[in-house]
Amino acid sequence: AQTVTQSQPEMSVQEAETVTLSCTYDTSESDYYLFWYKQPPSRQMILVIRQEAYKQQNATENRFSVNFQKAAKSFSLKISDSQLGDAAMYFCALYWSIRGSRLTFGEGTQLTVNP
């Protein structure tokens, strides 16, 4: 079985500051993918960033970057220069690339951005 844990149910950040959301996971698979999804109040689930486990280089998408520590099974999301539009529920998710696997989500972190 695989699990994803987000230990911070809520976080807040001042506009223009940097915030890091934590995620740890457990899997016995060697070939897997990790994701961060964002769900704003509209409740559309938006892919923020994706990391392949076999890649050592941390993924980056504009102001969003991850710190992927494979040995520690840690996958944190850093949001730089936070904007009001970043306010959302953030879900960390794990998927391993075999037929029949399922996307496993953490419980989510609610991020508030203060003006």
Add this chain to the structure above:
Amino acid sequence: DTEVTQTPKHLVMGMTNKKSLKCEQHMGHRAMYWYKQKAKKPPELMFVYSYEKLSINESVPSRFSPECPNSSLLNLHLHALQPEDSALYLCASSQDQGGTQYFGPGTRLLVL
């Protein structure tokens, strides 16, 4: 283009009604998914279609009936639902069953 569309956006139905949710993607993806999501919780997988065949059914009650008429369309037929079925229903698609999933905007369902 990573767009998945869902209709309707909102649906209110009684416990004796029959209704359907529709999901469409034109990205050439061959895997499509239905999820149920309660407020402030992560999505729960209901069904997976891979190459238009039902691949995963997560022991969902028979009052939910999925259908995949073609590779671009996914329906979820609803019949005799219960108030506890009120939730956001999300559709997603991926290149194949091992790929990154892209989600639609969801249908907010209220069962009275």
